[in-house]
Amino acid sequence: MSTETTPAEFEEHFEPIGIESELKKSYIDYAMSVIVGRALPESRDGLKPVHRRILYGMYEGGMRAGTQHKKSAAAVGDVMKNYHPHGDGAIYDALVRMAQPWAMRYPLIDGHGNFGSVDGDPPAAMRYTEARLSRLAMELLRDIDEDTVEWTDSYDGSTTEPSVLPSRFPNLLVNGSDGIAVGMATKMAPHNLREITNAVCATIDNPDIELEELLTLVPGPDFPTGALIMGTGGIRDAYATGRGSVRMRARVEVEETTTGGERLVATELPYQVNKANLASKIADLVNNKEIEGIRDIRDESNRDGTRLVIELKRDANAQVVLNQLFKRTQLQDSFGINNVCLVNGVPRTLGLKPQIVHYIDHQVEIITRRTHYRLRKASERAHVLEGYLIALDNIDAIIDLIRNSESADAALLALQKRFGLTEVQSRAILDMQFRRLAALERLKIQEEFNELQAIIDDLKDILADESRVRAIIKDELQEISNKFGDARRSEILPGEGDLNDEDLIPREEVVVTVTEDGYIKRVAAAEYRTQKRGGRGVNSGNLKDQDVIRDLFTASSHDWILFFTSKGKVHRLKAYQIPAKSRTARGVYIANVPGLVFETDETLRTVIGVPDLSAEGVNVVFVTKLGRVKRTALTEYDSPRTSLIAINLNDGDELIDARLTHGDDDIILVTAKGQSIRFHEQDVRLMGRAAAGVKGMTLSAGDEVLSAAICEEDGYLVIVTDGGYGKRTPLENYPVQKRGGKGVLTAKLTETRGRLVAGLVAQFTQEIYIVTDRGTIIRMDVRDVRPTGRNTQGVMVMRLAEGESVASVAKVRGEDGLDEDGFGEDIDQGDSPANNENGAKVIEAPDPDDQPTE
Numbered sequence: 001m002s003t004e005t006t007p008a009e010f011e012e013h014f015e016p017i018g019i020e021s022e023l024k025k026s027y028i029d030y031a032m033s034v035i036v037g038r039a040l041p042e043s044r045d046g047l048k049p050v051h052r053r054i055l056y057g058m059y060e061g062g063m064r065a066g067t068q069h070k071k072s073a074a075a076v077g078d079v080m081k082n083y084h085p086h087g088d089g090a091i092y093d094a095l096v097r098m099a100q101p102w103a104m105r106y107p108l109i110d111g112h113g114n115f116g117s118v119d120g121d122p123p124a125a126m127r128y129t130e131a132r133l134s135r136l137a138m139e140l141l142r143d144i145d146e147d148t149v150e151w152t153d154s155y156d157g158s159t160t161e162p163s164v165l166p167s168r169f170p171n172l173l174v175n176g177s178d179g180i181a182v183g184m185a186t187k188m189a190p191h192n193l194r195e196i197t198n199a200v201c202a203t204i205d206n207p208d209i210e211l212e213e214l215l216t217l218v219p220g221p222d223f224p225t226g227a228l229i230m231g232t233g234g235i236r237d238a239y240a241t242g243r244g245s246v247r248m249r250a251r252v253e254v255e256e257t258t259t260g261g262e263r264l265v266a267t268e269l270p271y272q273v274n275k276a277n278l279a280s281k282i283a284d285l286v287n288n289k290e291i292e293g294i295r296d297i298r299d300e301s302n303r304d305g306t307r308l309v310i311e312l313k314r315d316a317n318a319q320v321v322l323n324q325l326f327k328r329t330q331l332q333d334s335f336g337i338n339n340v341c342l343v344n345g346v347p348r349t350l351g352l353k354p355q356i357v358h359y360i361d362h363q364v365e366i367i368t369r370r371t372h373y374r375l376r377k378a379s380e381r382a383h384v385l386e387g388y389l390i391a392l393d394n395i396d397a398i399i400d401l402i403r404n405s406e407s408a409d410a411a412l413l414a415l416q417k418r419f420g421l422t423e424v425q426s427r428a429i430l431d432m433q434f435r436r437l438a439a440l441e442r443l444k445i446q447e448e449f450n451e452l453q454a455i456i457d458d459l460k461d462i463l464a465d466e467s468r469v470r471a472i473i474k475d476e477l478q479e480i481s482n483k484f485g486d487a488r489r490s491e492i493l494p495g496e497g498d499l500n501d502e503d504l505i506p507r508e509e510v511v512v513t514v515t516e517d518g519y520i521k522r523v524a525a526a527e528y529r530t531q532k533r534g535g536r537g538v539n540s541g542n543l544k545d546q547d548v549i550r551d552l553f554t555a556s557s558h559d560w561i562l563f564f565t566s567k568g569k570v571h572r573l574k575a576y577q578i579p580a581k582s583r584t585a586r587g588v589y590i591a592n593v594p595g596l597v598f599e600t601d602e603t604l605r606t607v608i609g610v611p612d613l614s615a616e617g618v619n620v621v622f623v624t625k626l627g628r629v630k631r632t633a634l635t636e637y638d639s640p641r642t643s644l645i646a647i648n649l650n651d652g653d654e655l656i657d658a659r660l661t662h663g664d665d666d667i668i669l670v671t672a673k674g675q676s677i678r679f680h681e682q683d684v685r686l687m688g689r690a691a692a693g694v695k696g697m698t699l700s701a702g703d704e705v706l707s708a709a710i711c712e713e714d715g716y717l718v719i720v721t722d723g724g725y726g727k728r729t730p731l732e733n734y735p736v737q738k739r740g741g742k743g744v745l746t747a748k749l750t751e752t753r754g755r756l757v758a759g760l761v762a763q764f765t766q767e768i769y770i771v772t773d774r775g776t777i778i779r780m781d782v783r784d785v786r787p788t789g790r791n792t793q794g795v796m797v798m799r800l801a802e803g804e805s806v807a808s809v810a811k812v813r814g815e816d817g818l819d820e821d822g823f824g825e826d827i828d829q830g831d832s833p834a835n836n837e838n839g840a841k842v843i844e845a846p847d848p849d850d851q852p853t854e
Contacts, residue, residue, distance in 0.1 A: 012378065027127040031288055039181035041341050043358045045362075047171065049574045051108075053079050057080075057853060058080075062417055064132065065110065065132060069130035071084055071129070074708070075095060085155045085156075088126070091148075096109075096115050099111030100115055102118045105191070105223070110177070111131050113129035118274070129802040139173060140717045143366065144166055147367070147373040149163060150646050186341060189246065193484060197477050198217045200474075203356045211236075211351075214813065215239065215541075220232065223271035227250055230495055232494075234494075238351075239352035245284075249331065249332045250587075261314050262316070265307055266308040269308070269331075278330050282325065285814045291321065292316070306660075317579065339462075343358060369521065371469075375460065377458060378456050382453060385448055385449040388432065389445060390421065390425070411430060418645075488778050508524055511525050512726075519586050521586075536673045554609075555575050557575045559575050559609040560574060563577050563606075564604075564607075565602045566654045568647075568648060572642055606656075613637060617761060618660055618662060620632050621684065622657075624655055626653045628693040629693050631687065665679055667710060673700065674749050676741075677696075677742070678735065678737060678786055679738060684739060698740060700742070712761055714763065715763055716728035717761055721747075721749070727795065753794070754805065754806075757808065766782050767779055767780060769807055769810045772806055773805050773807040774804050
């Protein structure tokens with residue numbers, strides 16, 4: 001006999017279903033199960049089911065704040081058995097995170113033992129660690145036994161669990177949340193409890209409060225690891241729409257080492273950054289030559305706090321290295337806020353105010369339900385006490401009634417019938433002890449009854465007045481805030497954190513010095529104080545034997561520094577990229593400065609500071625040793641390349657000087673034999689970068705151009721010889737000529753006064769530096785240099801030691817210079833010519849008023 005099913009019979013027992021509709025239905029069911037049952041937090045208590053079950057399970061299991069710590073395995077076992085039918089690993093991981101102070105702004109679990117580390121180290125097994133609820137976590141469960149929340153059956157129906165916790169503080173905003181569901185995710189930032197409390201109270205007082213006012217109360221997230229928050233744009237977006245990005249930056253300090261170097265010390269890291277992985281990433285970047293200037297990395301963190309130390313090379317610029325680390329590592333990171341949570345079981349994206357409003361609505365329900373519960377309990381107790389009072393008023397009759405009744409049930413019915421008592425009152429009378437018949441006991445019952453009547457009236461008033469409900473919410477939340485609140489950890493700074501190197505460098509006046517042997521350094525101008533003419537000066541550097549300072553230049557730390565070389569090339573750097581050293585330091589060899597590389601036969605001639613290479617109307621005038629000049633627009637040198645051809649030179653010629661002009665300037669050249677010529681820059685037409693220039697001055701045999709300067713109104717030409725003699729002559733004494741001439745005599749040179757080493761233009765109110773070949777420097781006012789005519793010898797401006805000579809002269813930037821007190825080291829001019837106690841080389845100068853001028 002055949003048992004095969006015919007098509008007709010198949011159709012009678014089964015209904016065909018399309019696979020597409022089945023897949024769609026099954027996927028939606030699965031997705032909603034994950035969204036509601038696992039991944040997204042509830043808007044009211046800020047908890048996912050697993051966290052809620054852990055907290056309630058520990059509460060029921062006696063692992064409450066103030067009790068003895070118990071094994072974490074006990075909590076995990078109870079939760080898995082009664083409420084959460086998933087693996088113990090998932091439950092323990094959730095428990096551990098709630099105990100980690102670097103993960104939770106306000107931990108909800110008080111852990112004892114190894115609960116992992118910020119380096120990503122795993123916690124010890126649950127059989128080794130111990131836990132209990134934190135005191136703040138108890139506020140999440142407070143009033144849960146007073147019918148404040150709804151209850152649902154557990155997964156097997158053996159018990160019930162709360163569908164939401166009372167959450168007497170806004171846990172969702174305070175501790176934030178992370179989760180990945182099906183087709184959506186959530187990432188909510190933690191905040192400061194005090195700030196959120198103030199925002200909730202302000203919203204209760206003014207339900208129409210605007211976001212701008214809330215932002216004054218809650219300026220931004222407050223991460224458990226502290227660090228810095230860069231800018232408020234992303235915060236505003238997140239609070240307005242529920243989505244935004246917050247730029248976080250480590251708190252890093254620059255420390256000086258005992259050897260004179262520098263180190264970077266990170267004491268606070270961005271939220272959720274693994275410190276060990278961060279250190280490893282930095283090491284990889286250093287090993288791959290992607291970041292220069294780091295020589296060592298070590299982790300000195302301990303229980304007192306984070307301390308990630310980055311040792312720098314001696315020539316490294318700490319701020320530049322730090323900026324590179326911000327750009328390429330998680331020392332600067334972003335926290336993408338995505339405020340997705342469950343509202344009435346439906347995922348929604350909420351801004352700051354909607355989150356606060358939903359929390360307030362939840363608390364209104366909690367207080368209302370609690371009040372109803374307390375009113376019911378008070379009414380029930382008052383009802384019993386009322387029965388007691390009736391019984392005490394009729395005690396003899398009641399005793400006789402009970403004595404004559406056949407049974408307790410009969411007595412129960414008789415009490416109800418004769419005295420009009422309810423069953424509850426009658427049972428309470430039957431259960432009453434004889435000691436309650438005493439006079440004092442009767443008085444206590446009456447007092448308790450009266451108190452309950454007052455409580456009942458107050459509870460009814462609360463239910464009738466919603467403003468009282470909201471006032472209770474405020475008072476109780478403020479109480480929690482005062483008890484558990486703390487100061488903000490994350491500091492909010494202006495700016496969005498998209499910085500380049502300059503943004504991290506303070507703007508300050510600096511002095512750049514370059515020696516003949518190629519040592520370069522940057523020193524804050526404040527380290528040089530103003531002195532009178534003839535002063536002794538301070539040491540500007542411990543130079544090597546036979547080395548002399550050949551260039552000294554003042555600029556802003558953010559200026560472009562253009563290095564013009566003898567080969568007619570120009571190299572450029574930012575001033576802050578030049579290594580910073582102390583006033584007495586030798587400096588760094590120029591070949592070790594990144595981006596500043598010269599050929600073997602190429603020497604530095606001129607240094608110019610330029611705030612903006614793209615400035616229109618600014619020109620560069622070049623002067624060569626053989627008297628050729630060239631004028632080129634500054635914009636020709638605005639190139640991404642760090643090295644360019646500045647001027648093409650003829651055989652045997654070298655670049656001597658380069659100066660900035662603005663289209664209507666006069667140029668004055670000074671030669672080694674004391675000749676000078678002044679001509680207008682328009683006499684030199686504009687040329688391209690590769691041009692060789694035109695004749696600027698006709699030189700006598702053996703003469704060469706020494707320096708060039710731009711003439712200034714009411715200015716003086718200051719010249720100094722290597723013997724320490726100098727003078728200033730008004731520029732009006734120098735006639736304007738056509739370029740190409742021999743010029744006029746500007747100094748009468750003698751063997752005793754020395755050869756001419758410098759000629760520069762300065763104002764009466766300006767200051768100059770005079771530097772010797774032994775590294776001694778003096779800063780003095782131009783007004784202290786005696787004014788004389790062109791054909792004169794000058795007076796002594798600096799007393800030199802035997803064998804010492806002036807090497808170079810430079811003008812202090814600015815019109816007024818510093819005042820006499822100046823800044824930096826103050827050296828008493830009455831000391832002996834030997835090195836003073838500060839180690840500065842000094843020289844004396846006689847009163848030059850007695851010196852002959854011609």
